[in-house]
Structures are given as structure tokens and as C-alpha cells.
Amino acid sequence: MKAVVDPTLCSGHARCNAAAPEVFELDDLGYAALASGGAATVAPEYEQAARDGALACPERAITLIGQTTTPQNRETKAKP
Numbered sequence: 001m002k003a004v005v006d007p008t009l010c011s012g013h014a015r016c017n018a019a020a021p022e023v024f025e026l027d028d029l030g031y032a033a034l035a036s037g038g039a040a041t042v043a044p045e046y047e048q049a050a051r052d053g054a055l056a057c058p059e060r061a062i063t064l065i066g067q068t069t070t071p072q073n074r075e076t077k078a079k080p
């Protein structure tokens, strides 16, 4: 999964950071650091945190792209 923050929408509420500090760091002005460009790769163990952070954003500035399959999911799918 990758996380992208639209710099034209990010207004510095910092709610993403409050919900998922592992994924959404803030810059010196309190805006999501990702708003300065680029996409961050989200480690599988932080994907739920990334979803929580995206849902917490009142500006809907966060886009999550793709999703990896966790080892736990793979094990579940392999069972009949």
C-alpha cells in the first residue's frame, strides 16, 4: 500500500498524525509531511493505521493506493 497526501487539500489539522503517527508524520508547520510530495510505502503492519489516518482527515486529502496481502490473510485463503 502507498499513501499520498494532496497538498492542495491538506490544511494542517494533524488528525492523520493523531490516528496514525507511524504513517503520517507532520512537518514543522503541522501539515502532513507527505503533502510536500511523493508517496510513502506503508508497511503491511501499518495498513490499518493508514486507513484510520485517512478516515480521520476532514479534508479527504489522503489517498491510499493498493493493498498488500498479509501473511495472516494468505493463511486464511489457503484453508478450505
Ligand code: SF4
Binding pocket: 005, 009, 010, 011, 012, 013, 014, 015, 016, 017, 024, 030, 031, 032, 056, 057, 058, 059, 060, 061, 062
Ligand atoms: S488530517 Fe488531513 S488535512 Fe490534516 S494534516 Fe493530515 S492530511 Fe493534512
